[in-house]
Amino acid sequence: MKETFRWFGNTDTVTLPYIKQTGATGVVTALHHIPNGEVWPIAEIKKTKSEIEANGLEWTFIESIPIHENIKLRKNDYTQRIENYKTSLRNVAECGIKNVCYNFMPVLDWTRTHLHWPLESGGTALRFDKVDMAIFECHLLKRKNADSDYSAEILQRADEHFSQMSDSERRQLQDNVLMGLPGTVDNLTIPVFQEMIAQYEGVTHADLKANLSYFLNEVIPVAEENGIKMAIHPDDPPFDIMGLPRIIKSEADLDDLVNFVDSPANGITFCTGSLGANADNDLPKMIRKFSDRIHFLHLRNVRRETDGSFYEDHHLEGSSDMYEIVKAVLEIEKARGMQLPMRPDHGHQILYDLDTKNAYSGYTAIGRLKGLAEIRGLAMGISKSVDM
Known part of the structure; x- marks a missing residue:
């Protein structure tokens, strides 16, 4: 796997030199200062890319170019917002970045209490x-x-x-x-x-999936023309909350996704934490099934509880079998003849990071470094002991 690390830009307490020290070779980031739905200017893309490369790293994956709520609802100025998105895709491709993660979760990104x-x-x-x-x-x-x-x-x-x-x-x-x-x-x-969630009153799962299909049929041709791989992130948590429909949470949902547009550019960010919070998901089976559509990996582990609660466990512990997950990943990498970009996700706040102020929750340095080291060791052990 190609090892990457999430970076939130110059406000991040985890700096690019710190990321370099983890052994990761790639950075996963976005233009966080650009308002949602606006065009990403080439000059701003190049500025961030140059800063990353000046630290001996590569901008491996964009996470994310956020999708405006009007696109998700297909209302008001959604057509202009989609055109903006297409322009952003062309601009990042012109700057040599060809991997884009996104999600279609209504209103909020991942949600925790x-x-x-x-x-x-x-x-x-x-x-x-x-x-x-x-x-x-x-x-x-x-x-x-x-x-x-x-x-x-x-x-x-x-x-x-x-x-x-x-x-x-x-x-x-x-x-x-x-x-x-x-x-x-x-x-x-x-x-x-x-007010934001009121916009979704009466919007069903089928409605939201139809809106996602419409969006993908608009943007995937642009992605194909520019050599870009789009990779949707599953919903987190993988069930409805606050009356908002969740539509990328299961194997059946991913079946729908890949059928919306039959293109290698229409792919998946396989997040083992998001999908692992749904006890019905067989993660190794899903990795093998969607092997040619998985473009990006988020590796973490959650511990599910009987009432529907869960928490972020150690990367090699929790309710999902990380050995079987990594083994499945290595199998599809061998079959495809490539390394999939991976980042360790949602680390614990431990050691000196317990005193770190203004850090992004789940994204302090040491807990993710621990997770990266564990996954790196697990992958090496599997590759040396199993015929890969």
């Missing part, structure tokens, strides 16, 4: 807690009919927990859920969020 959940080891992890999500939806967001999405047991536990929470704890939960990554949603408040 805890950004610093304490682990027995002394570190912290990202966590999605079903009870706390019910608290957010029913008591803080006060979404209409939200209680119908939760069991009576979850709702009772949520009521009891909410009554015991302080104002600061309630505020922290709200901030955690509404946190957006750079370039997606910033400074989101409850009233603004209520």
Whole structure:
């Protein structure tokens, strides 16, 4: 696998020289200062690319060129936003970058209720807690009919927990859920969020899939013309939340995706954490099935709990079998005669990084370096002990 590391630009506490020290050769980043839906100018692309290359690294994957909400809803100025997206694709290709990750999740990117959940080891992890999500939806967001999405047991536990929470704890939960990554949603408040999700009222899974299909049929020909591989990221978490439909969460969804446009340019970012949070997904089987459409790998592990909660576990532990996952990846790499770009995802906050301020949650240096080293060692062990 080609080892890469996520970088959030010059505001990131993990600098390019630090990434160089991990042994990774590639950087995964985006123009986070460009507003969602606007064209990426060639000058800005070249500026970021030159900075990465000046540190002895390669800009391997763009993550992401965000998709404007009007495209997802196919309303208002969605046609102009799609034209902007096509122009951005042409511009990045002109700058020599040919891999683009994106997602089609309504309103928010990945969602967690805890950004610093304490682990027995002394570190912290990202966590999605079903009870706390019910608290957010029913008591803080006060979404209409939200209680119908939760069991009576979850709702009772949520009521009891909410009554015991302080104002600061309630505020922290709200901030955690509404946190957006750079370039997606910033400074989101409850009233603004209520307006945003209201746009999706009545939008079904079939509607959203139809809108994704429309988008792909518009942009994949441009990607093909410019030698670009598009790679959709699965929904995280892989189930409906806040009344918003999730449409890339299972093997059946990925079947639909590849059938929307039959092109090698229409591919997948295979995230073992996002897909692994769905107990119905057989990850090694899916890797082999979609072998020719997987263009990018996010390797991490989540520990699923019986009530639908999960947290980010150690990369080689958790509910997914990372040995079988990496083995499947190495098999398809051999068959394709290439290395797939991979990045270790959502590391624990440990050691000196526990004192790091203003870091992006899940993206501190040492936890991801630990995950990268573990995956690197696992891959070497498999390749030397199994006929690859």
